[in-house]
Amino acid sequence: MSARLPDHGIAWDELRREMKDAGRGDADWRGGRVPMFIHYAGEDVLDVAKQAYLMYFSENGLGPRAFGSLDKFEKDVVAMGLDLLHGGPEARGAMTTGGTESIFLAVKCARDRALALRPGAGRPRIVMPRSAHPAFDKAAHFLGLEPVRTPLGEDFRADLDAMRAALTSDTAMLVGSAPAFPHGVVDPIPQLAAMAREHGTWMHVDACVGGYFAPFARELGADIPDFDFAVPGVTSISADLHKYGYTAKGASTLFFADPASFALMGYAFDQWPRGQYFTYTLVGTRAGGAIAAAWAVMNYLGKDGYLRIARRVLDTRLAMQAGLDALGLPTLGRPELSIFAFGSPQRDMGAIGRGLGARGWTVGYVNDPPGIHHMLNLTHEPVVGQYLSDMAAVLQDPATQAGPSASPVPAQY
Ligand SMILES: Cc1ncc(COP(=O)(O)O)c(C=O)c1O
Secondary structure (H helix, E strand, O other), X not given: OOOOOOOOOOOHHHHHHHHHHHOOOOOOOOOOOOOOOOOOOOHHHHHHHHHHHHHOOOOEOOOOOOOHHHHHHHHHHHHHHHHHOOOXXXXXXXXXXXXXXXXXXXXXXXXXXXXXXXXXOOOOEEEEEOOOOOHHXXXXXXXXXXXXXXXXXXXXXXOHHHHHHHOOOOEEEEEEEOOOXXXXXXXXXXXXXXXXXXXXXXEEEEOOXXXXXXXXXXXXXXXXXXXXXXXXXXXXXXXXXOOOOOOOOOOEEEEEOOHHHHHOOOEEEOOOOOOOEEEOOOOOOOEHHHHHHHHHHHHHHHHHHHHHHHHHHHHHHHHHHHHHHHOOOOEOOOOOOOEEEEOOOOEOHHHHHHHHHHOOOOOEEEEOOEEEEEEOOOOOHHHHHHHHHHHHHHHOOHHHEOOOOOOOOOOOO
């Protein structure tokens, strides 16, 4: 029977029990069994995020006039993010509620600029590699743009020739990811940005995953090219705080190279009886807790804290890659950050995934070529050995050998 509002309120103790029971069947993220969705950096970080969130639980980011606290926290968070991503004195930004909202707003800004520059031109296009996040297509769908996805190179990065061939006078935005979600590799941002500049097109870097991880991984030796405002021609960058910023969910940042591009993000309205309404975000009300927690966690961790965690996440990736490689399951491409995928044409990757599932692991897949996907955090660090020994056991099953009956990997997210 479907739920209905109870006639009389129920005591919190009873509700808490029921809520706890409801989670019993959930995947065991604390035990490192979930390959994405969670970005855990230790109990202390979680505790800071929770306490800061609760301190500003009721306050609303829609009201900077009433809540100068949140206004300050947001300005500080934006300034810290811009500093990490080499924003110059002209760079600007704002907090949003997540990667999808950041991408949505970047697409809106690029569209508005294209329409202003070329009034009456055709439907604006977003040109992006096939690995870009679905949020770009979602935004294009909502905002009336045409998404164009181009094939990847053999290294799973954007293929520059394919991107160039897709550019037309209607192209409003070029996209590169740092890194892209499927294989965890960083697109050649300097070359893409040069292409965008040549073409007079908006260049967006989707650093939702890497924005607060790649700067530290690079300091630790990760071999990736410049991907941020250090690259001339980068117009905007999305960077999620609720991923590798390790803060509460509901927090991302969207940055712009210059005030004119940033100005396109704002929306003002006063043609109603309640006066001037203004937001930078798509949403109106914003959880004060998410803003406060981001500020607290960033200051709690500092650069050395982020570096320490990045080192452990990178070591976890290297250990998993080495173990899987030894089992005949090589990494796809050369990821340098926190995401990797692996697979082998000698194996039925769907059958391997089912075997892991039966041993309690939640499995994420990539499909071209078939493989298994991980976005790592500190919950995975202690279970690398268990994962590899479970994998070795799964591989004993003859069903995991590739053969004519091999099924495509499941299309689940
Ligand atoms: C590269 C990339 N961009 C954007 C997003 C969207 O972020 P969100 O789920 O916070 O909206 C994700 C999410 O995993 C991502 O990996």
